Amino acid sequence: MIFLVELLLRDIPEVLLLLFGLYVFAGQPVERRQYFLSAGVLVITNIITRALPLNNGVYILLNVIVLISLATYLCKIDLLTSIKSSLIVTLILALLEAVNVFLLQLFFHGDLGVVFEDRLYKTVAGLP
Numbered sequence: 001m002i003f004l005v006e007l008l009l010r011d012i013p014e015v016l017l018l019l020f021g022l023y024v025f026a027g028q029p030v031e032r033r034q035y036f037l038s039a040g041v042l043v044i045t046n047i048i049t050r051a052l053p054l055n056n057g058v059y060i061l062l063n064v065i066v067l068i069s070l071a072t073y074l075c076k077i078d079l080l081t082s083i084k085s086s087l088i089v090t091l092i093l094a095l096l097e098a099v100n101v102f103l104l105q106l107f108f109h110g111d112l113g114v115v116f117e118d119r120l121y122k123t124v125a126g127l128p
Helices: 002-027 032-051 057-075 080-109 113-117 119-125
Strands: none
Touching: 002 032, 002 057, 002 080, 032 057, 057 080
16 A cells, blocks of 8 residues: 555656656756656656665666666667756755755754654655
8 A cells, every 4th residue: 555655646746746857957848658658668667676675775876777768769869868858857966966965854853763754654755
């Protein structure tokens, strides 16, 4: 049940925003079919890579590689633009997550264990 909530509230909106940002930075019009197909593949990739025993940096790198591949082959964005756009949206995502953690630290007075121990609480705190 919590996995489904996490998928619906966090993963899917995050991937949709990530892909939308990719299109914006690439200067390409959003093609609805490729957009949602890419989103589905990226959500599945996120779920699989998070289940692997990897450090955060490694699964983020794998997701960036998949994002570049999807942008190039499925969304028909040229390779160099795909690389630049993917890195930009990933950097923005990382910066916004850092701001989110900073605000959570202020709100919980530095005790983030409360947030990250409960999966549902963590999902709600990590909403995009």
